[in-house]
Amino acid sequence: MPTDSAKGPSGTLPRRAHLPAHGARHDVPTAPVLDIVIPVHNEEKDLPPSVRRLHDHLTRTFPYRFRVTIADNASTDRTPQVGAGLAARLPDVRYVRLEEKGRGRALRAVWSASDAPVLAYMDVDLSTDLNALLPLVAPLISGHSDLAIGSRLTRSSRVVRGGKREFVSRAYNLILRGSLHARFSDAQCGFKALRADVAGELLPLVEDTGWFFDTEMLVLAERAGLRIHEVPVDWVDDPDSSVHIVKTAAEDLKGVWRVGRALAVGALPLDRLARPFGDDPRDRRVPGVPGGLARQLIGFCAVGALSTLFYLLLYTGFRTFTGAQAANALALLVSAVANTAANRRLTFGVRGPARAVRHQAQGLVVFAVGLALTSGSLAALDAAADDAAHGTELAVLVVANLAATVLRFLLLRAWVFPDRRAPVAPRARPQSPDGLESLAAPKTPRSPR
Template identity: 25%
Template sequence: MATTTMTVFPPSMEFVGTLVDGVRENLTLPVVLAVVIGILAVDVGVLYILLLLVTHTPRPETESERHYITVTPGGEKVKGRRLPEVLDEEVEAEVFMSVVVPAYNEELRIEMMLDEAVEFLNQEFPRSASSEKGKKGWEIVIVDDGSKDRTTDVVVDWMRRGVEKGLVREGDLRIVHLERNRGKGGAVAHGMRHIRGRYAVFADADGATKFSDLRTLLSRLQSIESTRPSPTNPSKTEHHGIAVGSRAHMVNSSAVVARSWYRNLLMYGFHTFLHVIGIQKIKDTQCGFKLFTRDTARLVFWESHCEGWIFDIECLLIAEEEKVGVEEVSVTWHEVEGTKMNLVRDSVRMAWDLVVLRAAYAVGVYGGVRRGWRRS
């Protein structure tokens, strides 16, 4: 004989019993499913709103940041000249190679980088009409990221000497001074939006990477470079590809092994975290030496969000989303003293930024402006 369990409430609480009985009578499977779906929808909505609150919002360019400083043949410093806009698809490349250098308080290291870079660029991409296969001309765009030292003045002095020696011409080397510090990613993105080159590489101001490795990056990029019609102008052809400088081959070298144990621990931890969240194809995402075609630079930096250390990973995520080929290339690298990173603080910040970045692209918070532009 079946037994029925009854809940007995005191007279003053009989309304509770009536309410419970009513719930039992109406607690059908469709009702339960509707309640569960409603709760999930609310949770997803709350999480989406929280994600919107913590996503990265880049600072817009100011009017002064759209102009550059250079030196005339007479050694005079001139400023206020307008930068070109790579986001304007109608603007054609004026030189073969652009080099974007983010610089923050680099007065002690940037001259050595310029010595090496200009010597290589003059040899590899001369301005003469006989340049190999159209590899004619170059530029360096130094983005002074709100430095508190004499970085800009040091570069201007170097330019004066370079002009006098015939190493550079007016406009070959341009300085863009940001009014406030934006971070390495913000400085690189700003420079990449104002290049004149058919190809563009960004390189660190400390000269940690050997500049002649750009020759290998270019060769490997051209071997995977793909073409497609422009979605905004089908009569034009876009050229896409990225070559990523990599130090992965040096993991077991003396240069890395000799570093402090906690630096190596953080390095391995970061790589493991990248693997877990799905960044698995590129072994070294953080090397500051990456080469883009002009069209890919426009595509990647049209709507980049991260202005800190992990901006490199956003570049690779956009490339994956847009089906742009990426080639990893081993480069020569040596550690240079004077890093701007605080290992513990910046490692925690990078981990947090990675989670936000991955989530924002996964649910569509990021990418809308770029996709809208591509469809227009």
């Protein structure tokens, strides 16, 4: 699998931004906003009507400059002549020839060399209704999302296809959810798009060159924390599809195993994409709103579980030569010191000797609160039963510690280790010359070509 050596030139992705509106006019010689790739292999029959239909739809409805790229991966029929002829006759259509077969290889080659800020692809049969194209790429143009996929498996999708393909598709997505914990609904729909800045960092990590390319890209993007937008589509099965279901399924399962193993051993450098943009609201400091609660809760629970086990072992040891109250106090004192030191470093990220003595003193106050709760529970047990069993004592102490744990976390977070970092003001949104926020590019009317 690729490692950090595949790291892109920037190291992290740039801040999301709405694409400029100057690309909307077709009489201005600028780079296209959208580059749609149609990967083909021996498609001399279906290629001409599909490209003409797509080109006509984009010319009539798409408000930005576009390009349609025919990516021919090692066709052996007349596809090269047909593709070159379409590129010569239709404006904004180009033909690219690759001498090696593989849909993923074709997409990687064209996307990596494209000058368009939004990249997309669709299957040559155009099974997906083209009215979903603008909803697919709009979140990428606006800066809201990083990738977008068409889904045939959402409730609002309208799909016409045979039972065999329906079963295979749903079974495959269940496998992805169970093995790779994927949350997107449809990995195999040939209708996807992503931003070029995202592609520059993500594609070097994708190893597959065939049909598993889509799935691997989506899984890595999701694990890296990128935002994936799903669009319900209308989809009609192509009965003449050349895809070999059994062979493709076998290759996909091999890819699932490979990616799952790489994720399990940490072989993929996804950490550099975990916070890809500078406008993530979770990275902002807002006065009065403490940050990092989820991470602190996880750390506190882990430390607390180990501390509770340590405490129970200490209590059992001390109880062999002293009474219940003394054993409880000694066990709490020793475990409290260790608990404060562990939470200081692991939960709240405080390092170095500064204020360490003060933190331990405050931790002892928190310990006193826990002592009062647990001692009170033991006193209540003694009042209820003169000679309670050791197991009963432990059960009462566990319940009392659970109650004390909640109060302990609140005191540690708000009093012992408060977040004293200065708040960072949110980024200002770009404004247009008239002072209004630039939220969407206007659609520029144009005459048909």
